Amino acid sequence: MPTVLRPPCWALWAAASVLDDLADQRDVQQAEREVRVQAWTEALQYDLAAGTSTDPVRHALVDTALRWRLDLSSLQGAMTNTRDDVHGHVSPTGPRGGLGATGRSHPGSSRYGTCSNGPERR
Secondary structure (H helix, E strand, C coil), X not given: CCHHHHHHHHHHHHHHHHHHHXXXXXXXXXXXXXXHHHHHHHHHHHHHHHCCCCCHHHHHHHHHHHHCXXXXXXXXXXXXXXXXXXXXXXECCECCCXXXXXXXXXXXXXXXXXXXXXXXXX
């Protein structure tokens, strides 16, 4: 992947990872997980309209959307899938929305797409 595309790809991956983690916290009641996913999604919409965010992951996603003039409306379906994941509903791509057998995506892979192998580790 070209170096210039890595930060925007990581921003998309990080947002997908945060949402998935919020939905999958089994030590938190289902209703609370749903509230957290909804709150994060609504905050993202607010941040996109404002053009910035105090949350580092949403900030990176907002920056990516603005810098690359991305239409993030297609993420709405993925966010709906994440809300469904809270309820344990099976998505069209499988019981875990395309995740591996362990229920965890490998870095850079999610129901939102695939981006390299996640952030480089040095």
